[in-house]
Amino acid sequence: MNIEDSYRNPFSDYNANVMDTKKILDYWCSPFAFFKTAPVSEEDIYRHNMPIVFMGGRGTGKTMFLKYFSYETQRDKALRETDGKTPGAIMSYLKSRGGIGFYLRFDGPVLRSFEGKGVSPEKWDAIFTQYFELQVCKSYIEVIADLVNRKQLSQKDIDDNFVACIARRLGGQDRHPKQIKDILDMVEDALEEITEFRAKIGFSEAEFVPKKAFASQDLSFGVVEIARKTIKEFGNDLNFVILLDEYENYLERQQVIVNTLLKFVRQGMTFRIGMRLQGFHTIATISRNEFIMEGRDYSKYVFEDILVKDREYRKFLWNVAKKRLENIPIFKEKNYLDISSFLGKEEHLEEEAAKLVKGEESKLKYFDLPEYSSRLRSKISDNLVDDTRKLIAKPDNPLLELLNVLWLVRGNEAQEIKKAMDEYLSGRVSSSLAKKYKRDYVDKYKLSLMFLLASVYHRRKMYYSFNTYCFLSSGIIGNFIELCRRSFQYAYFENRDALLNDGKISNEIQDRAARDLADTQLEMTKRIRDYGHNIYLFAKNLGNLFAEYHKDLLIRYPETNQFTIDASASGDEELRGILRSAIEWSIIQEKPTLQQRTPGAPRTNIYTLNRVFSPTFDLTYRTRGGHSEEFNTSDLKALMTQDGIKSQLGSKKKAKKEGFQPEIGLK
Amino acid sequence: MKLLSCSPTNVARDYDYFLVACGSDYRAYQVLRKSKDYRISIKKALTFDFQQRHDDLDPESLQAYQSCESLGIDTEQVPCSIVDPSACVKMLGSFDPELVNAKNVAIDISCFTKPYFFCILKYLKEKTTISSVTVFYTEPLSYVFAKGLYYSYHSTFGPLSVMEIPGFPGNDTRTTKKVLVVLLGFDRELSLFISEEVAPDEIVIINGFPAYAPKFKDISLINNEKLISSAGPSSIRYARASNPFETFNLLEQLYNQEPFAFFNVAPIGTKPMALGACLFALFYPTVRIVYPLPEKYAHVTTKECWNSWSYEVPLRIVMKNENALGKS
Numbered sequence: 001m002n003i004e005d006s007y008r009n010p011f012s013d014y015n016a017n018v019m020d021t022k023k024i025l026d027y028w029c030s031p032f033a034f035f036k037t038a039p040v041s042e043e044d045i046y047r048h049n050m051p052i053v054f055m056g057g058r059g060t061g062k063t064m065f066l067k068y069f070s071y072e073t074q075r076d077k078a079l080r081e082t083d084g085k086t087p088g089a090i091m092s093y094l095k096s097r098g099g100i101g102f103y104l105r106f107d108g109p110v111l112r113s114f115e116g117k118g119v120s121p122e123k124w125d126a127i128f129t130q131y132f133e134l135q136v137c138k139s140y141i142e143v144i145a146d147l148v149n150r151k152q153l154s155q156k157d158i159d160d161n162f163v164a165c166i167a168r169r170l171g172g173q174d175r176h177p178k179q180i181k182d183i184l185d186m187v188e189d190a191l192e193e194i195t196e197f198r199a200k201i202g203f204s205e206a207e208f209v210p211k212k213a214f215a216s217q218d219l220s221f222g223v224v225e226i227a228r229k230t231i232k233e234f235g236n237d238l239n240f241v242i243l244l245d246e247y248e249n250y251l252e253r254q255q256v257i258v259n260t261l262l263k264f265v266r267q268g269m270t271f272r273i274g275m276r277l278q279g280f281h282t283i284a285t286i287s288r289n290e291f292i293m294e295g296r297d298y299s300k301y302v303f304e305d306i307l308v309k310d311r312e313y314r315k316f317l318w319n320v321a322k323k324r325l326e327n328i329p330i331f332k333e334k335n336y337l338d339i340s341s342f343l344g345k346e347e348h349l350e351e352e353a354a355k356l357v358k359g360e361e362s363k364l365k366y367f368d369l370p371e372y373s374s375r376l377r378s379k380i381s382d383n384l385v386d387d388t389r390k391l392i393a394k395p396d397n398p399l400l401e402l403l404n405v406l407w408l409v410r411g412n413e414a415q416e417i418k419k420a421m422d423e424y425l426s427g428r429v430s431s432s433l434a435k436k437y438k439r440d441y442v443d444k445y446k447l448s449l450m451f452l453l454a455s456v457y458h459r460r461k462m463y464y465s466f467n468t469y470c471f472l473s474s475g476i477i478g479n480f481i482e483l484c485r486r487s488f489q490y491a492y493f494e495n496r497d498a499l500l501n502d503g504k505i506s507n508e509i510q511d512r513a514a515r516d517l518a519d520t521q522l523e524m525t526k527r528i529r530d531y532g533h534n535i536y537l538f539a540k541n542l543g544n545l546f547a548e549y550h551k552d553l554l555i556r557y558p559e560t561n562q563f564t565i566d567a568s569a570s571g572d573e574e575l576r577g578i579l580r581s582a583i584e585w586s587i588i589q590e591k592p593t594l595q596q597r598t599p600g601a602p603r604t605n606i607y608t609l610n611r612v613f614s615p616t617f618d619l620t621y622r623t624r625g626g627h628s629e630e631f632n633t634s635d636l637k638a639l640m641t642q643d644g645i646k647s648q649l650g651s652k653k654k655a656k657k658e659g660f661q662p663e664i665g666l667k
Numbered sequence: 668m669k670l671l672s673c674s675p676t677n678v679a680r681d682y683d684y685f686l687v688a689c690g691s692d693y694r695a696y697q698v699l700r701k702s703k704d705y706r707i708s709i710k711k712a713l714t715f716d717f718q719q720r721h722d723d724l725d726p727e728s729l730q731a732y733q734s735c736e737s738l739g740i741d742t743e744q745v746p747c748s749i750v751d752p753s754a755c756v757k758m759l760g761s762f763d764p765e766l767v768n769a770k771n772v773a774i775d776i777s778c779f780t781k782p783y784f785f786c787i788l789k790y791l792k793e794k795t796t797i798s799s800v801t802v803f804y805t806e807p808l809s810y811v812f813a814k815g816l817y818y819s820y821h822s823t824f825g826p827l828s829v830m831e832i833p834g835f836p837g838n839d840t841r842t843t844k845k846v847l848v849v850l851l852g853f854d855r856e857l858s859l860f861i862s863e864e865v866a867p868d869e870i871v872i873i874n875g876f877p878a879y880a881p882k883f884k885d886i887s888l889i890n891n892e893k894l895i896s897s898a899g900p901s902s903i904r905y906a907r908a909s910n911p912f913e914t915f916n917l918l919e920q921l922y923n924q925e926p927f928a929f930f931n932v933a934p935i936g937t938k939p940m941a942l943g944a945c946l947f948a949l950f951y952p953t954v955r956i957v958y959p960l961p962e963k964y965a966h967v968t969t970k971e972c973w974n975s976w977s978y979e980v981p982l983r984i985v986m987k988n989e990n991a992l993g994k995s
């Protein structure tokens with residue numbers, strides 16, 4: 001086969017749920033190797049006794065993370081590292097790690113089937129407990145059976161000791177199980193009782209009468225105790241680690257049942273739980289007066305917090321991409337393994353600006369823009385307008401030219417501006433004004449000027465480059481992978497030669513991929529299970545609101561894309577619910593630490609609109625902090641329930657006459 | 668499978684019960700409207716009245732919705748909620764105790780939501796002794812595309828919740844892999860939502876082809892691009908959009924190829940294809956049916972009527988490898 005024919009999109013495997021162990025090992029990029037700020041070590045995953053909750057938005061890599069630590073992946077890793085030739089390699093590898101991971105994921109449709117249909121909640125609790133205990137037990141038994149099959153455990157010891165004890169626990173001595181597979185059969189039969197009940201209860205009255213009922217902990221804890229006592233190869237220092245994924249899908253009452261297990265974990269077994277942000281629907285346990293508390297009963301780590309604040313995030317993404325590119329023969333052969341080479345390292349704003357205004361340089365008269373002309377009229381007499389224009393003109397760099405206009409509007413003299421610009425361009429910045437000019441341009445306004453320029457010319461700023469994609473992904477690895485997937489897909493159809501032979505994807509294609517993803521994700525928010533329509537309106541209104549800041553000719557608050565909520569809003573249950581769901585789905589993101597909305601203001605939670613939506617609204621792809629919008633209850637209600645909310649930024653009616661303090665609010 | 672026409676070749680049929688969903692689409696009562704032409708006689712029609720459907724209808728649509736009352740057929744309304752088919756079928760027995768003794772039953776699925784007709788057919792299989800049901804279906808003349816052919820069709824609105832259809836949980840015990848078969852529809856987000864919830868090891872896509880119109884096959888593919896790209900082009904199969912038995916046969920063939928797989932079927936394509944999936948799950952109870960339950964269904968998704976079909980659906984064939992849970 002021609003090597004080009006073997007091409008497939010390196011980013012088409014976007015869902016860790018459907019990856020087998022080989023793919024997980026192929027694509028695994030250890031976060032522990034990159035993130036210096038990671039509060040948990042790889043060793044802790046198996047050895048730390050306290051349950052750990054890993055929270056993160058959709059696509060942050062929770063499933064990949066948990067699956068990597070599962071028995072199946074670690075087993076295959078051990079086999080890969082020893083070529084499968086060393087006897088006892090798996091068992092000794094597991095012991096060196098300190099534990100065995102049992103990965104469990106129940107899909108939403110199953111979990112949601114344990115309610116309603118005329119059955120009381122208390123009965124469903126008992127049935128779900130039975131189901132959960134049996135599923136955990138099944139995963140233990142499957143792993144032990146696999147270890148027996150692979151001759152890592154002595155079949156005789158297991159049959160003689162473990163099987164008999166478990167049979168008693170399962171209440172199936174009368175079946176006289178002899179081998180571990182007989183135990184598995186018993187567990188499967190017990191699970192079938194539940195399935196049969198679920199099949200009947202949907203259209204007829206049925207009673208759930210299991211042969212043996214199990215209470216919480218009977219099997220999830222009980223089997224561990226038996227295994228540690230009867231399987232000598234396990235010894236006392238091999239922990240059973242239950243890796244529970246998508247905990248947010250559990251119904252509230254189901255979480256109560258599992259929370260109780262979390263609270264009472266015993267020596268030798270613990271939990272690692274993956275869930276969305278805000279994924280705890282309750283912190284209650286079965287005991288009325290007992291709750292689970294972070295720090296006391298479990299530790300919590302938020303993926304985005306680690307990812308976003310750590311400077312190594314970009315390096316991590318680069319490696320994520322490299323692992324995928326390595327799996328494509330044509331790229332491997334040509335050594336096209338650097339994603340930043342496909343996408344370009346970062347943007348070239350000056351080039352982009354020059355391209356954007358090309359052919360229309362003379363059409364635009366900045367001085368005629370209403371917000372500038374009203375301010376300049378009092379400062380420059382009519383006979384000096386042309387001279388001023390000439391002084392601050394910079395046709396080959398529209399961004400500098402726009403900055404010059406802004407400086408002029410802000411009260412600087414044209415000669416001063418020209419001097420500062422010339423100093424900056426010559427690379428010999430010595431005067432304080434030139435230093436400020438450089439700061440304004442390079443550090444403060446360059447990107448804002450680009451957005452403003454695009455707005456003035458009724459064009460759109462493009463989203464391209466590895467750097468931009470890293471920012472747009474907002475700490476969500478899945479977003480980065482999807483941005484790349486779309487780029488590679490479009491490039492394969494539209495410019496295959498550049499993709500496969502040069503290892504390049506054009507800026508235009510990248511931009512379209514970013515826009516399509518943003519639009520699609522915004523559209524998808526409507527279908528979110530809780531408050532989908534409100535979340536859609538909220539995201540759309542926030543986007544439009546922030547877009548006004550980006551079009552502000554005076555750039556009063558550059559790149560604003562964050563907001564705070566005043567205390568009054570926390571009293572409204574529905575608004576809280578919408579906000580919670582928006583965070584759970586990472587439509588908005590909460591900054592990890594409390595911050596000041598404005599200098600001197602009290603510290604508070606700050607939220608940003610997920611930057612993956614930026615291309616839809618022509619917003620900045622980064623969060624630079626500074627100003628935040630503040631919403632009260634009625635603002636929030638309007639943003640979440642009404643279409644077409646607009647900002648009053650720069651509204652003539654309300655704007656103060658002097659200074660550049662805008663009146664911002666909703667109308 | 669028979670194309671209904673007014674020709675005298677149609678064999679006359681008498682039905683004790685004719686189950687039909689109330690709707691404002693013209694095709695909702697097309698078979699009832701033409702029952703005499705089709706030489707169908709009906710003793711009693713049970714009309715399923717969905718509260719959510721008539722709540723915010725304009726007067727014209729409401730008149731269409733209620734028009735079955737003026738067809739001169741003995742009708743009785745079954746009040747029901749679109750989101751809870753389980754509660755509805757559970758009360759069917761007490762609502763009309765004679766239904767379980769019926770000899771000939773027909774159901775028009777044109778305007779039933781899929782979870783509803785799945786539950787009703789399961790109920791008829793489990794609670795009555797009839798050996799088969801006549802299923803009627805009227806094709807739309809066209810679908811409503813709000814803003815152009817591509818990307819704009821929506822049969823559902825608002826938040827989605829992927830559910831097992833009550834009575835169809837399947838059975839995943841003793842299986843080694845999870846397969847999701849998606850009967851492809853036009854709605855852009857549905858298939859992705861389902862596949863993310865179910866998280867299968869393998870995805871098979873069945874597209875309706877030949878479709879009612881040549882473009883429809885491609886609209887389905889375009890709207891499900893992400894799913895197809897993740898499943899791979901070799902995962903696409905085809906079954907005639909109007910023939911439930913082709914879907915049944917294809918599903919059975921796939922099922923037999925994967926004897927240790929937990930089969931999940933998402934019937935988001937045409938109603939006849941969904942009927943094929945229903946029939947398949949009735950005969951293979953280890954198969955789970957998953958479906959995205961929306962907050963709201965679109966009031967009008969189709970225009971006028973095209974062909975009406977009748978399908979004689981067997982309920983009593985014992986499959987060679989069926990035990991209590993249908994597992995071989």
